[in-house]
Amino acid sequence: MYQSVSIIGGDKRQLYCAKAFLNDGLKVTLGGFDKLKSDGEFTILSPIEAIKNSELLVFPLPCIKGGKLNAPFSKEDVYFDEELLSSLSGKKIFTSMKDRLFEVAPKLKNEQVFDYSTREEFQVLNAVSTAEGALEIALREYEGTISKSRVLVCGYGRIGKALSEMLSFLNADVTVSARKESDLSWITMRRCKAVKTEKLCEQKPFDIIFNTVPALILDSYLLSHIAKNAIVIDLASVPGGVDFEACSRMDIFAIHALSLPGKASPKTAGETIKDTITNMLEEDKGCQKLA
Amino acid sequence: MYQSVSIIGGDKRQLYCAKAFLNDGLKVTLGGFDKLKSDGEFTILSPIEAIKNSELLVFPLPCIKGGKLNAPFSKEDVYFDEELLSSLSGKKIFTSMKDRLFEVAPKLKNEQVFDYSTREEFQVLNAVSTAEGALEIALREYEGTISKSRVLVCGYGRIGKALSEMLSFLNADVTVSARKESDLSWITMRRCKAVKTEKLCEQKPFDIIFNTVPALILDSYLLSHIAKNAIVIDLASVPGGVDFEACSRMDIFAIHALSLPGKASPKTAGETIKDTITNMLEEDKGCQKLA
Amino acid sequence: MYQSVSIIGGDKRQLYCAKAFLNDGLKVTLGGFDKLKSDGEFTILSPIEAIKNSELLVFPLPCIKGGKLNAPFSKEDVYFDEELLSSLSGKKIFTSMKDRLFEVAPKLKNEQVFDYSTREEFQVLNAVSTAEGALEIALREYEGTISKSRVLVCGYGRIGKALSEMLSFLNADVTVSARKESDLSWITMRRCKAVKTEKLCEQKPFDIIFNTVPALILDSYLLSHIAKNAIVIDLASVPGGVDFEACSRMDIFAIHALSLPGKASPKTAGETIKDTITNMLEEDKGCQKLA
């Protein structure tokens, strides 16, 4: 249906996304990538020229950084000024974090703007990618093998699910904490031990602790009970769920690992952005429910 | 039965080994560690004093480096001279790589020297540790997720087994190559695809290739067929099984990863040395078959 | 807190439930079990006497059968008449399928009636139990090994999840069908292939097909495309999701497997009823949200 797409801003992930669209047979234009030289596959233009060139536009992840388009490969800053906004009129725009985009460019509320970053298929991939990045950190930092280590995963959302399954397969002794009784049941069905969050302090010390919950769970009291000799890896978004100051006081190695998917697997991240957008277009065609 | 053990030379692994003996209630002396300060748990003496101090002696892994004892934490070189050799007389010596020790100190052939590094339980742990180290490299170097990547593992010895099972659990699309028909059967029973080594060139390109076979399998012909865009990780001991020059010519990222257990999991390695020696002493007590 | 419980009606599951309460230190009375002889552990009384004997009452699964209490071990039918109803007044009643109970005994709407069968922990266990029962049927009926067989699981609810994970672990080549894009993502993350329900007809024939969706998915058209030589096992509640008449016409072995948990694992079912009720009482104590 659609023949052309322009990738406007972004990092390595968007380059892999561009490549994936190319493999699907679309004409792909890059905007905001003038630090790179084209290798002939892509046309590299200024953002505005790139926007004019295609029906479909893809904004990066995150889309906005410091009030501007997130465009690390662009020599100049890209602002959502009148000229840019008018070039966007009538286009089909796929972006991440729609709300932040609207804060910077409220006029876009009148355009066709779709958010790929809230889609479940994108989030699941993100969770797997984050879990793999967390595993890499644990493999690097922990001086024993993951096999037979005592591991705690706080939280049983997407990341907690993906991570605890991986660790249990690698023969770790995995405990997962959650608040909901229903989560506890699934946890024990998947070869892990379950513990209610409020009973974490009764646990014996762990070797490695992963936090996925965006709330201060690992406070100094809990850390002193279960983390004395542990590696602590916090995966929750800022401000995280670990008292890092207490860790430093108690000489506990702790790391706040953010934005793992972009760092650990830009290829898969970029391909997933393409897949997600394709699914959204497909559903739209079939049943008109894009939005 | 035995009350005291001296750890003679070695790196971080031997310190963890010492700690593990301590937790078992033995008196532990360190020899060849005078770069470290004692924290009160261990007595640190010169190698000869340490040897005199205990009935059981543990030599490191490897035991010999450049004709001397492998003792990176010792300020001075430790040679197997007459003085040292005579202090060893009548002791129970546990070492790795017995043959290399005998080359340097042939007189020890008359002593009670036992090799923990050839024991199956030690080798299995080593394989798991190597597999985890290899996984860490793949997670770090490959730009996609392991999940859904196309992976090849060459060889189905201990490391090939441990590694291919891990990767399959992480949702990779795993192919294992082996020569023996009987290996091929087990491979396909464990959720992997099996291919005969001589038919590797018929495979489609892979994303990640691990080699565990100490023979030149991944030559330039094979690399050009199945490794064009792959990460190649060679785990076989020197000279390895990959034509690295060809890789560099073809711009294939290749890495020769050696001695992973010591680097990736010194804690588990040290504890396993202790466990293995304990098993050997146990068996000896029961049925006189230590050797 | 509570010291006594009466189990009113039910089959083998309720006997295991009674045993589990006994192991927790409660006094347990059975009502509606006069076909059995007491072995001294339990007191067996008439339903009304048993009801009077305890604060907590447990009704069976299902609670109602043919307008009466489901009590296969009772010599006489047990109706919800005035006498029984008045004995229930003021008691804490734990039942399955509350709505069906209220149809037969509307007055109970004024009493404290709690439904354990809608709780997630109960449902998860039920799903695992059903999946194991379904696996048993497949092992019995299919003439090949599950390992390497081509299997389809229709639906990715609790049973679909539990069953597809099991089968994939047993080295089957598992495809799962679902309608939601988000389900498809999780399916492929868990070592299975995903297919949209509407594209099932494009699949190659399967060896074994499990249906978990309570809607006619496996109609004669689909069966003729993907089930020609298959074993078909329908796990969906009446009327199921398989055109059984078409199966019989096409000589496809098909079975409608109902109420598997009670048949396959009454022990675990009974213990889970106890666990679930204990959780409900615990939460009630803590935060007054029993209901």
Add this chain to the structure above:
Amino acid sequence: MYQSVSIIGGDKRQLYCAKAFLNDGLKVTLGGFDKLKSDGEFTILSPIEAIKNSELLVFPLPCIKGGKLNAPFSKEDVYFDEELLSSLSGKKIFTSMKDRLFEVAPKLKNEQVFDYSTREEFQVLNAVSTAEGALEIALREYEGTISKSRVLVCGYGRIGKALSEMLSFLNADVTVSARKESDLSWITMRRCKAVKTEKLCEQKPFDIIFNTVPALILDSYLLSHIAKNAIVIDLASVPGGVDFEACSRMDIFAIHALSLPGKASPKTAGETIKDTITNMLEEDKGCQKLA
């Protein structure tokens, strides 16, 4: 290379084997199957006619029963008399249990007789098939779920390996007993607990016990310590490894499950016989080592 094969005697497995040869494009003749009617795919002849018809001959599993060919689908007994023996002269004969065949027909020692039943690929499949059959029995007989049950597997040969991996994936709490220290290491690397055979009596009682060792391990002393309420499934060949009389005295449910592959998965068994013979022919062609 070879164009025709005759299947001489055997049960359902040999029919599936015949079908598999047919799918490979060979001309297939059945001998010793005159109770069946041909459906046109196969030619059914008398054993001697069938033998004369092909270059390759396949004998069944077991090949000999009561001094005669094992041929349950033959109306008449088939003896290795002079006439039969002379028809076999010069043929390529693939059989199971070569030694038993030679006992009955010593003259065949001068012919080209090859044993497919001792090949590793055949044995591995047999192990998986036996493990699945054992799992089916456990699912049927045990009143709880396999998930979370306490299970013991005695022995870590092929069947012990296949079975313990399956059970651990199904979320059972699996202990495996073995004599060799090296086996114990692999067991604990594969998400199971390891125990030395001689320390089995120190274990807490199990829910389900599988024996794979052909030696009396589960004697009345051990049974009384770890099997009081257990289901005991003996998979070892006659006389097995369980004191069945003691089981009956102690009211322990015990079952001696023999010849599971033929019963549980004749299809896979038959196809594996074909695959194994094909591998043998292939190797012969390549490097002349058939034998």
